[in-house]
Amino acid sequence: MVLSKLKTVILSVSVTILAASLISFPRESFEASMRGLNMWWEIVFPSLLPFFIVSEMLIGFGVVKFIGVLLEPLMRPLFKVPGVGGFVWAMGMASGQPAGAKFTSRLRQEGQITQIEAERLVSFTNSSNPLFIFSAVAVGFFNNPKLGLLLAAAHYLGNICVGIFMRFYGKEAPNLSRENRKKFKFRNALSALHQTRLKDNRPIGKLLGDAVNSSIQTLLMIGGFIILFSVINKLLYQLHITAMLAKTIEFLLSSISFPDMLSIPFISGLFEITMGSQLISQVQDATLLQKVIITSFILAFSGFSIQAQVASILAQTDIRFKPFFIARILQGLFAALFALILWKPLYLRFNGHEQPSNAIPVFGDGSWANDLYHKMIEAGPLITIFSLIGYILILFTRLKKS
Incomplete structure (x- = not known):
C-alpha cells in the first residue's frame, strides 16, 4: 500500500514538473517536438x-504459419521458440525497432506462441535496421562508411547472443515439448498454411483494410512516443538533470579509462539513440574505438523512447516487459564487447589506421546507403500523407456502413 502511494506521488510530481517545464521552455520544447515529428514522418x-x-497479410493468409513449420527444426533447438520466430527475427531486423514487438504481439494474439516463448522472442527480435546503422550512424554522424560493418556486426551478434541466453528463461509445458519433437515434414507445413487460411476466413478486401488500420494505429502511437521523448530529452538537458545523471556515469567511464566528455552523450543515448549517437560522434577527446563501443551499447539498449513504444505494444497482450528490459542491458554489454573484439579484424585490418577522433561528422558522398537514406527522407512525407488519407477514408467508409 505504501509503495503504491509512493508510486502515485512520484508519477504525479513527474508529470507536474514536465508540464511546468513545457511552459518554462516553450521554444526548446517546440523545436524538440518538430525534430521528433520530422523523424517520424520522414523515416519511421x-x-x-x-x-x-x-x-x-502474411499472418492472415497462413504464410507465417507455413514458415514457422519449416523453421521449427532451427529455431526450437537454438532459441527455444517456435519456427514462426524466424519470420519475426527477419522482419524485425529488416524493418527496425519496434517491429519485432509488433509481430511478436500479433503472433501471441493469434495463439501461435506461448507467453514464455513470446517473452523470449521479443527479447532478441528488436534491432536497428541496417539502413539506419550504415547511413545515419556510420555515414551521417561519423562520416565513415567503413564503420557500418563493425557497428552492424556487433549489433546483430549481440542480438544472437541475447537470443541464446534467453533460451534458458522460463519453463515450457511438458506436452508442448513432446509435441515439438514430432518428425518434420514439408506436407505438415502446407497443411498448416491451408488450415490457418480457412480459420481466418476473412475476404481479401477486409484483410487488407484490417492490416492498414492496425498498422497505421500502431505507427501513430509510435509517433507520439518519438515526439514525447524528444521533448523529454531536451527538457532534461535544459533542467540540468542530464548533467546531474552524467556525474554518476563519469565515475563508471573513468574506471575503464574513457573520457568524461562521453557521459552526457551517453545519458542522451539512453533516452533516444539518434541524438545520443550524434553527440557521441562529436566528442573530440575520445578515440574512435571508445566512441564505437559506447555507440554500440546505446544502439543495442535501444533507448527509453523505443522501450516505451515496446511496452505500449506488449501491454495489449500478457507479454511482460521486464524480460525485454533485461535483454536490452545484456545486448548492450554484448554489443560493446563485440565492438571491442571485432575492432582489429573488421576495421583496422581493412583500413590500416584509425580515423582521427576530431573528424567533423557530416554526411559523406558516394555511399549507396547515404543516397538511399536521403531518397527516403525526400519521399517519406508524401508516403506518410497519402497513407494517412487512405486510413481516414477506410475509417470513414467503415463508420458509414456501421
Whole structure:
C-alpha cells in the first residue's frame, strides 16, 4: 500500500514538473517536438508501414504459419521458440525497432506462441535496421562508411547472443515439448498454411483494410512516443538533470579509462539513440574505438523512447516487459564487447589506421546507403500523407456502413 502511494506521488510530481517545464521552455520544447515529428514522418512511418501491412497479410493468409513449420527444426533447438520466430527475427531486423514487438504481439494474439516463448522472442527480435546503422550512424554522424560493418556486426551478434541466453528463461509445458519433437515434414507445413487460411476466413478486401488500420494505429502511437521523448530529452538537458545523471556515469567511464566528455552523450543515448549517437560522434577527446563501443551499447539498449513504444505494444497482450528490459542491458554489454573484439579484424585490418577522433561528422558522398537514406527522407512525407488519407477514408467508409 505504501509503495503504491509512493508510486502515485512520484508519477504525479513527474508529470507536474514536465508540464511546468513545457511552459518554462516553450521554444526548446517546440523545436524538440518538430525534430521528433520530422523523424517520424520522414523515416519511421514510410519505412515501417510496408512491413507492418505485409506482415499482417502474411499472418492472415497462413504464410507465417507455413514458415514457422519449416523453421521449427532451427529455431526450437537454438532459441527455444517456435519456427514462426524466424519470420519475426527477419522482419524485425529488416524493418527496425519496434517491429519485432509488433509481430511478436500479433503472433501471441493469434495463439501461435506461448507467453514464455513470446517473452523470449521479443527479447532478441528488436534491432536497428541496417539502413539506419550504415547511413545515419556510420555515414551521417561519423562520416565513415567503413564503420557500418563493425557497428552492424556487433549489433546483430549481440542480438544472437541475447537470443541464446534467453533460451534458458522460463519453463515450457511438458506436452508442448513432446509435441515439438514430432518428425518434420514439408506436407505438415502446407497443411498448416491451408488450415490457418480457412480459420481466418476473412475476404481479401477486409484483410487488407484490417492490416492498414492496425498498422497505421500502431505507427501513430509510435509517433507520439518519438515526439514525447524528444521533448523529454531536451527538457532534461535544459533542467540540468542530464548533467546531474552524467556525474554518476563519469565515475563508471573513468574506471575503464574513457573520457568524461562521453557521459552526457551517453545519458542522451539512453533516452533516444539518434541524438545520443550524434553527440557521441562529436566528442573530440575520445578515440574512435571508445566512441564505437559506447555507440554500440546505446544502439543495442535501444533507448527509453523505443522501450516505451515496446511496452505500449506488449501491454495489449500478457507479454511482460521486464524480460525485454533485461535483454536490452545484456545486448548492450554484448554489443560493446563485440565492438571491442571485432575492432582489429573488421576495421583496422581493412583500413590500416584509425580515423582521427576530431573528424567533423557530416554526411559523406558516394555511399549507396547515404543516397538511399536521403531518397527516403525526400519521399517519406508524401508516403506518410497519402497513407494517412487512405486510413481516414477506410475509417470513414467503415463508420458509414456501421
